[in-house]
Amino acid sequence: MTEKQPRVFPPDFLWGSAxxxxxxxxxxxxxxxxxxxxxTFSRTPGKVHAGDTGDVACDHYHRWQEDxxxxxxxxxxxxRFSVSWSRVQPTGRGPAVQRGLDFYRALADGLLERGITxxxxxxxxxxxxxxxxxxxxxxxxxxxxxxxxxxxxxEALGDRVAMWxxxxxxxxxxxxxxxxxxxxxxRTEPESVLKAAHHLNLAxxxxxxxxxxxxxxxxxxxxxxxxxxxxxxxxxxxxxxxARRIDALQTRIFSGPLLHGSYPEDLRQDTARVSDxxxxxAGDEAAIHQPLDxxxxxxxQPSVVSAPTGGSQAKRNDGHGSGTHSPWVGSEDVEFxxxxxxxxxxxxxxxxxxxxxxxxxxxxxxxxxxxxxxENGAAxxxxxxxxxxxxxxxxxxxxxxxxxxxxxxxxxxxxxxxYFLWSLLDNFEWAYGYSKRFGVVHxxxxxxxxxxKASARWYAGVVGSGRxxxx
Ligand code: PNW
Numbered sequence: 001m002t003e004k005q006p007r008v009f010p011p012d013f014l015w016g017s018a019x020x021x022x023x024x025x026x027x028x029x030x031x032x033x034x035x036x037x038x039x040t041f042s043r044t045p046g047k048v049h050a051g052d053t054g055d056v057a058c059d060h061y062h063r064w065q066e067d068x069x070x071x072x073x074x075x076x077x078x079x080r081f082s083v084s085w086s087r088v089q090p091t092g093r094g095p096a097v098q099r100g101l102d103f104y105r106a107l108a109d110g111l112l113e114r115g116i117t118x119x120x121x122x123x124x125x126x127x128x129x130x131x132x133x134x135x136x137x138x139x140x141x142x143x144x145x146x147x148x149x150x151x152x153x154x155e156a157l158g159d160r161v162a163m164w165x166x167x168x169x170x171x172x173x174x175x176x177x178x179x180x181x182x183x184x185x186x187r188t189e190p191e192s193v194l195k196a197a198h199h200l201n202l203a204x205x206x207x208x209x210x211x212x213x214x215x216x217x218x219x220x221x222x223x224x225x226x227x228x229x230x231x232x233x234x235x236x237x238x239x240x241x242x243a244r245r246i247d248a249l250q251t252r253i254f255s256g257p258l259l260h261g262s263y264p265e266d267l268r269q270d271t272a273r274v275s276d277x278x279x280x281x282a283g284d285e286a287a288i289h290q291p292l293d294x295x296x297x298x299x300x301q302p303s304v305v306s307a308p309t310g311g312s313q314a315k316r317n318d319g320h321g322s323g324t325h326s327p328w329v330g331s332e333d334v335e336f337x338x339x340x341x342x343x344x345x346x347x348x349x350x351x352x353x354x355x356x357x358x359x360x361x362x363x364x365x366x367x368x369x370x371x372x373x374x375e376n377g378a379a380x381x382x383x384x385x386x387x388x389x390x391x392x393x394x395x396x397x398x399x400x401x402x403x404x405x406x407x408x409x410x411x412x413x414x415x416x417x418x419y420f421l422w423s424l425l426d427n428f429e430w431a432y433g434y435s436k437r438f439g440v441v442h443x444x445x446x447x448x449x450x451x452x453k454a455s456a457r458w459y460a461g462v463v464g465s466g467r468x469x470x471x
Contacts, residue, residue, distance in 0.1 A: 014418025016078030027061035036126035041184030052433025082124035092128035137196035147206035154214030179327035224296030238307035296374030302354035
C-alpha cells in the first residue's frame, strides 16, 4: 500500500505530541491541588493494575522544563496537554488557586519560548472529587461548574494559548466511568451513563460560550472525540444493525448534538428501555450546538461487532479493561470480536484503514470543519538494552502506517491540519497503571529518567523534513 516515493505533508501541517494532566504530572497534593476522581479511584484497592496511582507519575509538575527541552530537541511544533481542574479550582467551585494557574502559564511560556504551540484540553477525565460527591457528570450542575472553570482558565491563559479543546473523549468519561466502571468514578449505572453523556455535551456547549467570551477572537476552539469505527462482522442485517447501534452509542450520541444540533432518533429508541430522556431540556441541544473551529479525532483501532452469536469467543465489554458490566447501555447484547492481524501490547489490532475511514467520514459529514488527529499511537512492551537504547520498531511501523493513512486522506481533499502523537512520555495508562507504555520517550519509573526511544528519533525525522519516508 505504501508507495516508494516519500509522502510530503503540507508545509503548515502541525506536528505535535499529546499528554494528559493526571497521566504525567504527579504532585497530587501540592500547591493546593485536591483529589480528583482519579486520585480516589486509583487509591481504592483493586481498581488499577498493581495499585498504581498518579501520585508521582512522570513528576512532570517538577520536571516540565526538561520535558519541554525534549520536545524542542525532537523539533515538535505543538504540544497538547490538559489542565487539572482540581489544581486550578480545588472544589470545582469558587475562586481559582493562583499557583495552579501559574504552573500552566509557565508551561505555556516555556513552550512558546521554544517555538512550540501550546494546545490546551480543559478536561481529560480528572473531575474534582467534590463535584463527584455532589453527583458528578449525571448531575446537570457539573456542566454549569465546567463553564465557570472554562472561563477561569480562558481568562488566565487566553493571552498565550491559541488552541483550545473543551473535552477529551467524553465517551470514556460517561461510558467507562459510569457504565462499565473500569474508569473513575467506577460507577455501574445504565441510566447515569446517558445523563453523564448529556451533561458532558452540555458542559462543552456552555464551555465554548464561556471561552468565546474570555478568549481573543483569533483563538481556535474545538472538542476531541474518539468515534468508534464499527465494522459489522458479516453483512447480515443483524450484524449491520449491531454496528449501527454501537455507532449511535459511542459516536453519534456526541457528534449528533455537538456537530449537528440534535440527538439521533435511533439512539433515543435504542435506549428507551433504559431512560425516558427527561434530563434533556428544551434549549439544551441549541446550547450544545456551538460553532467550532476544528474537530479533534483520537484513533487507535477499529471494532468488529455482531448480533449475539451464542459463541464464547466474543466479549461483551470493550477492550479497555474487562469489567463485569457492559458500557453499552441498551445494546448490551452486541458482541465485540477480535479482528485478525498484528496487535499492540493493549491487545488492540493495528489497522490504519480505520483511521482513513474515520477521516473520510467526518470530512463528508462536515466538509468545512478542519480536523486534527489529537491522539494516535501504540503501547508496546519496550525494553531498554544494556547500552541504554530502546528499540521499538513496532511503534515506528504503527506510526508509519497511520501517518500514511493521514497523508492519503489529505490527498483525497480531507482538511487535516495536524497530528498529535500519543504520547510524548510513557505514563499512567489509567486502569493499566504503568504496565502499558505509549511514549516515544521511555520513562524509568524508579529514577524518572527520560530516554528517547528509536521512535522518537524517527518521528523527529518526519517532523523535521515534513516527509514520511518511503518503506
Ligand atoms: C485514550 N476505549 O484513552 C485517552 O485519551 C488517553 O488518555 C489514553 O492514554 C489513550 O487513549 C490510550 O489508551 C482511551 O476503551 C481509553 O475505547 C479507552 C478507550 C479508548 C481510548
